[in-house]
Amino acid sequence: MNIVIVKDDAIPEALEELLPAHSHGxxxxxxxxxxxxxxxxxQFDEASGRFLGAGGDGGEALADVDLVVDRVVEVSRQTCVAVAGAGIQPPARGQLLQAYQSLLARYRRPRAGGECYSTVGTLVPLFAQWAIVRRMLPWLRVPEYKYGYGPEPVDAGDFLRPIYKTPFDFYDWRPNxxxxxxxxxxxxxxxxxGDxxxxxxxxxxxATRALTDSDRIDASMALRxxxxxxxxxxxFGAWMGEVLWFVDGDSIVFAAFSHRLDAGKRFPELFAMFEQAIADRIALESGAA
Structure with missing residues (x-):
C-alpha cells in the first residue's frame, strides 16, 4: 500500500517527524x-491571477497512490513563493488552497468534512472555539479572556495568571x-x-494523557x-487532531482544539493509532468493516 502525506513546505508536521522511528515508514x-x-x-499565472494547467493528467508519480493524507493545516508564505517561482508575484493563500482542494478531490483520502479556512477542517481562533463549545457542550467550562479590538486597551488586572498571546496560539499556556x-x-x-x-x-x-508526569487520569474522566x-x-470537521483540557477534580475546562499534533507527537502510541485509523478507513471503503 502506498500512502502520500501532503504537508506545507515550511510548517513542521508531526507525522513526518515520527516516520523514521517506525519500521512501516x-x-x-x-x-x-x-x-x-x-x-x-x-502553474500560477501572474497575469491572470489563476492556476493554469488543471487539465493535466495529474500524476507524475502519484498513479499508484492508494490514499492521500492531507496535513496542510495552514499554508505558509514560503509555500506560496515556492509555487509561484522566482520573480513572480505569489498567489494568495486562498487561491492556493482552492487549487489544492481541486486536486485532493481526485484521490481517496480520510476526511471528516466541514472544511472552513483549511482543507483539513474548520480552523478558527480560540475565542470562536469557545463560543462554539458554550453552545454545543454547555457542561464544559471555557477560559476567561479579554480581547481589545484594534487599539482598544485591555485591563487584565483582575486576572491572577494572565497569558498574553494571539487568538491562533493554541499551544502556549504559560502565564506571562x-x-x-x-x-x-x-x-x-x-x-x-487544574491539570x-x-x-x-x-x-x-x-487517547487521553496527562501532560505532567505526576498526574494520573482515572478511567471515568478519560471516557468523558x-x-x-x-x-x-x-x-470542527477533523479526522486528526488534539484537544487541550484543564482538569480540576470533576471540573473540565476546554482550552483549545488543534488540527495539528504538536503535543500528541511526544506519545509513542500516536503513530500506531494513526496506522490503525488508516487501516480502519481502508477496511470501511472496501466493505470489510
Whole structure:
C-alpha cells in the first residue's frame, strides 16, 4: 500500500517527524505542497491571477497512490513563493488552497468534512472555539479572556495568571507579562485552574494523557474527555487532531482544539493509532468493516 502525506513546505508536521522511528515508514511518502501542485501540472499565472494547467493528467508519480493524507493545516508564505517561482508575484493563500482542494478531490483520502479556512477542517481562533463549545457542550467550562479590538486597551488586572498571546496560539499556556508598547488586537487569557490534559485522535480512535508526569487520569474522566473529543472532532470537521483540557477534580475546562499534533507527537502510541485509523478507513471503503 502506498500512502502520500501532503504537508506545507515550511510548517513542521508531526507525522513526518515520527516516520523514521517506525519500521512501516517505508509505505508512506511525504510530499511538500508546492511539489504536489507541480506534480499535477498546475502553474500560477501572474497575469491572470489563476492556476493554469488543471487539465493535466495529474500524476507524475502519484498513479499508484492508494490514499492521500492531507496535513496542510495552514499554508505558509514560503509555500506560496515556492509555487509561484522566482520573480513572480505569489498567489494568495486562498487561491492556493482552492487549487489544492481541486486536486485532493481526485484521490481517496480520510476526511471528516466541514472544511472552513483549511482543507483539513474548520480552523478558527480560540475565542470562536469557545463560543462554539458554550453552545454545543454547555457542561464544559471555557477560559476567561479579554480581547481589545484594534487599539482598544485591555485591563487584565483582575486576572491572577494572565497569558498574553494571539487568538491562533493554541499551544502556549504559560502565564506571562503584557508585551511592551500598545499592539493592536491585544488578547489575554486567564490560565485555567487544574491539570493540563491532552486527548489526541485519529479517525474514531482517541487517547487521553496527562501532560505532567505526576498526574494520573482515572478511567471515568478519560471516557468523558474522549466522548467530548468525538463531538468536537465532528464539529470542527477533523479526522486528526488534539484537544487541550484543564482538569480540576470533576471540573473540565476546554482550552483549545488543534488540527495539528504538536503535543500528541511526544506519545509513542500516536503513530500506531494513526496506522490503525488508516487501516480502519481502508477496511470501511472496501466493505470489510
Amino acid at each position: 517505508g509505505r508512506y511518502r511525504v510530499v511538500l505542497l508546492s511539489r504536489f501542485i507541480a506534480m499535477h501540472g498546475l 507579562r503584557a508585551p511592551e508598547g500598545i499592539p493592536n488586537d491585544r488578547f489575554v487569557v486567564e490560565r485555567p485552574a 493540563p490534559t491532552l486527548t489526541f485522535f485519529c479517525g474514531h480512535r482517541a 474527555l474522549a466522548d467530548a473529543t468525538t463531538l468536537l472532532a465532528d464539529r
